Amino acid sequence: MLALAGSLTFATSLAAGSGGPIVTARQNSMKEMAAAAKAIAEMFDGKRGYEPAAFKAAADALNVRAGALIREFPQGTLGAPSAARPEIDDARPEFEALARHIGRFADALANKAGKAPDGITADMRMTEPPMDGGSLLGKRPGAAEADPEKMPEEHLLHLILQDCASCHSKFRQKEK
Template sequence: MLLTLAGAVAAAPAWERQVGMKSMADSARIIGDMFSGRRAYSQTNFRAAAESIRAHAGTRLVDDFGSGSQADSKADAEMISTSAVEFSRLARDLEIYASALSSAADRNPSELGAETRMGGALFGSPFGRKPDAARDAASMPAEHTYHLMLQTCTSCHAKFRSP
């Protein structure tokens, strides 16, 4: 499903989007801390963090950035508008990765099992095919999904934030 900005409503206020972005960053940090062992694993907290990201991603993210620029925003409204398909794809990928992490929590009630870890395995190469969130997220270890989710955030910020 492709999300588009065509006919989008006015963008959410910049402060509101910033609150959502901070919530996603905090949630990603919680998940990362559980993978790294800096925080004890909790199925409830892991799922809640993934669901918080999922709730701010996809259509909601596209709608939040709507049409029009705002003086107090770091978003590049013109770039978002001219690259709407890419912005929508990144928003949808973020939602897919977060959903896959939520499902991983459902499958791991007491610990992040070995199947959730990358375990030193290499996933892809510079010459291999690029991961496709819709096709690959459910079949890869959750830790790899987490890293691809972070990469999605970084890609979006690199292209769609004003310098």
């Protein structure tokens, strides 16, 4: 899981300031999402102490930033000097559906974090294979129909990271 969070950090390591205010804003959003996801992943991995308030703050940051994804990628701000591929406009419905999917999981995670217990409990962990029959890195049959409110917090984080990785692989230009 931490490898995916780390890849998000790498994937958002562009120099801020190039391409105008919207590009800078979305780069900052991506960095904030990566930092929040990393913080939560480290709590579940035992690399960072779990604190309910910190868990909630990170989940809330993911939720707010995920909610802004669509409006942070308007037409005319894609391609160089941004790393956002111009193909986003050619596949706008797919891009927006993926952004909404991330937002749905982030919203559920933030809701659950608002009721976070004092410690990580067994029901917060993903201890079984994915609930939807797919692998973490493979296609998830039926995932769109799954109720995120019924998923453990750790599973929600995995699904958010998976969707972020999918979006970056399709809609983000590779670093040179």
